[in-house]
Amino acid sequence: MSDFTMTIAGEGVTAPGTFGVINPATGEEHAQAPNCSREQLDEAMKAAADAFTEWRRDEKARREALLAAANALFGAADELAPVLTAEQGKPLADAKMEIIGAGVWLKYFAELELPREVIQDDDHAFVEVVRRPMGVVAAITPWNFPVMLSCWKLGPALLAGNTVVLKPSPYTPLATLKMGEVLRAVLPPGVINVISGADPLGAWMTEHPVPRKISFTGSVPTGKKVAAAAAPDLKRVTLELGGNDPAIVLDDADPAAVADRLFDGAFYNNGQTCAAVKRVYVPERLYDDVVEALAAKARSVKVGNGMEEGVQYGPVQNKPQFERVAELVADAVAAGARPAAGGAPIDGPGYFYRPTILADVSDGTRIVDEEQFGPALPVIKYSSLEDAIARANGTNFGLSGSVWGTDVDRAAEVAGRLECGTAWVNTHVALAPHQPFGGFKWSGLGVENGPWGLYGFTELQVLHRPKK
DSSP states (O other), X not given: OOOOOEEETTEEEOOSEEEEEEETTTTEEEEEEEEOOHHHHHHHHHHHHHHHHHHTTOHHHHHHHHHHHHHHHHHHHHHHHHHHHHHHOOOHHHHHHHHHHHHHHHHHHHTOOOOEEEEEEXXXXXXXXXXXXXXXXXXXXXXXXXXXHHHHHHHHHHHHTOXXXXXXXXXXXXXXXXXXXXHTTTSOTTSEEEOOOSTTHXXXXXXXXXXXXXXXXXOHHHHHHHHHHHGGGTOEEEEEOOOOEEEEEOTTXXXXXXXXXXXXXXXXXXXXXXXXXXXXXXXXXXXXHHHHHHHHHHHHSOBSOTTSTTOOBOOOSSHHHHHHHHHHHHHHHHTTOEEEEOOSBOSSSSOOBOOEXXXXXXXXXXXXXXXXXXXXXXXXXXXXHHHHHHXXXXXXXXXXXXXXXXOHHHHHHHHTTSOSSEEEESXXXXXXXXXXXXXXXXXXXXXXXXXXXXXXXXXXXXXXXXXX
């Protein structure tokens, strides 16, 4: 795979150097991506700043352009999906779904209301609260859903009247670069600039004097660095960071009925989802049945190269993450955990790890206390629901969680006690463009999606006019 270019000021741009991109299904380099120079970053920021003046003025034109961008992604799904699978590892059908989903997000924001609020209209004054764009947005995205999460940022940022410089993860730059190529055909030059590069490009972006807003999705340690870099210039930030999502199974649940949905909530995208189920709390009476139902599911799924027909789960995306999952499982087993399914890598090339269900494990084990972000799920026994809720909340994370049971009202009451941004009942990872998504505690600052996500890309201005 070759011929990948950055998008700066509406043009395809190469870079002075390149860096290799690994196919996680083989563990071998399969493409080169442009390695953006500091001077090219300056050019991208200038292009975005220059485009902002006109882009901010015409809301109707912005909506039409966003709709054209959505349709362009719909039309390019078959072209982009193999590029995404080759670099990220997910099955081809899931890659295509991600591209189409990204278009759905853009279409949603193309049609979302951008309100003006009248707060006074009397004999003295007419006062409105108006939402104004910030300027240039620096958007930095991770490797698990590179195209989708780019559009989580692009949609609201562009509708609000901002312009964007977008940097994907160096593990998965290619589909985002191709998306930039598709969108530069339908958006004015400079409105979206897509650059790629290895470290320290992200740090250069967050410290750059031009952006007024940073929207970052990634790990907690990097998110803290982004916040620190933004502070001296008082840049606004939205940080969507990690999660260690608990799922609590109640004592009235049917193990056979919840197992498939629990498994899907945990292993969606091979467990590489910030909002995936990361730990499951099960009452003693149901424990063995739930563990076996999850393990049977884990043993039944097909893992392999995402380009092959029938594959349900691909490889772990990169070698460091593959090694981390293996390390956390080994640590749990050494502490007495029992692999009810999986528990080891799959022989052969690539970063493949068997879907793993860990039984006889508890809080205090690293794989319970930390975010594994991969295909391994600890199942923890509890005797007291109050204790299970306390343990579910006993973490610095607070992205999302779920509660599972036959009595939906009771399950909803328990879900309301979880300290997290989204609490689901009898489902998990149920996301939509109109639904705000964000976290408590270390899981983030601000929210994405819906009107609330749009507001995060605006500044409030009071417009006060005297009555004549």
